Amino acid sequence: MSEKELKRLFIAITFHPEEGFAEKIRQLRQCTFRTDLVNWVQPDLLHLTLKFIGETDTARMLDICSAVEAAVRNVDPFTFTLDRIGAFGSRYQPRVIWLGPVYTPDAIVQLHNRIDLNLAKKGFPKTFGNFVCHLTLARIRRIDDKSYFWKQFEACRQLFSETVEVRECVLYESILHKGYQPQYVALEHFRLSGKS
Numbered sequence: 001m002s003e004k005e006l007k008r009l010f011i012a013i014t015f016h017p018e019e020g021f022a023e024k025i026r027q028l029r030q031c032t033f034r035t036d037l038v039n040w041v042q043p044d045l046l047h048l049t050l051k052f053i054g055e056t057d058t059a060r061m062l063d064i065c066s067a068v069e070a071a072v073r074n075v076d077p078f079t080f081t082l083d084r085i086g087a088f089g090s091r092y093q094p095r096v097i098w099l100g101p102v103y104t105p106d107a108i109v110q111l112h113n114r115i116d117l118n119l120a121k122k123g124f125p126k127t128f129g130n131f132v133c134h135l136t137l138a139r140i141r142r143i144d145d146k147s148y149f150w151k152q153f154e155a156c157r158q159l160f161s162e163t164v165e166v167r168e169c170v171l172y173e174s175i176l177h178k179g180y181q182p183q184y185v186a187l188e189h190f191r192l193s194g195k196s
């Protein structure tokens with residue numbers, strides 16, 4: 001029997017930064033020092049994850065594609081705003097700096113739910129816990145001066161107001177490179193076809 005080919009897969013919405021975004025990130029980066037261990041995500045890798053699928057036999061790609069196709073069928077494209085920064089982890093140990101919406105539109109929650117449900121029907125495990133709509137900006141390994149970090153972070157609360165136009169979902173392969181940024185390869189695009 002031939003060996004399985006595995007790919008690390010996830011479904012996401014690609015983020016296309018507007019002019020001025022890089023400058024806002026530069027300001028936000030002043031929360032951390034050069035000596036801290038923080039990996040800022042390269043702008044061209046930014047995305048909103050809708051569903052992490054994980055290591056998957058490529059023989060199952062057809063099932064994934066038909067599940068996502070069905071999930072986006074008859075769904076209208078929509079727009080929303082990313083205007084809130086947050087951090088996963090605790091105040092003592094922040095782990096991820098993210099950008100999300102103050103008001104999460106129902107449309108994105110429904111899109112996540114539809115994809116999750118359709119994949120579950122094909123035997124993929126359902127996502128555990130609530131879907132938190134966010135764009136990961138940085139992953140933190142160590143911050144030495146946390147009070148400085150939080151003070152600067154608070155100063156950046158009103159910094160962002162980024163428009164996201166959701167016209168398609170993308171099936172990505174994530175290729176991990178030890179010590180470097182991952183590589184994301186777009187394998188399939190699924191257009192939100194609209195109701196008419």
Ligand code: 3AM
Pocket residue numbers: 010047048049052134135136174
């Ligand atoms: O861009 P974010 O951070 O939202 O965190 C990973 C990233 O999402 C997430 O999948 C996206 C592409 O790598 N991810 C990685 N491993 C995961 C796991 N085991 C995971 N999500 C859930 N469970």
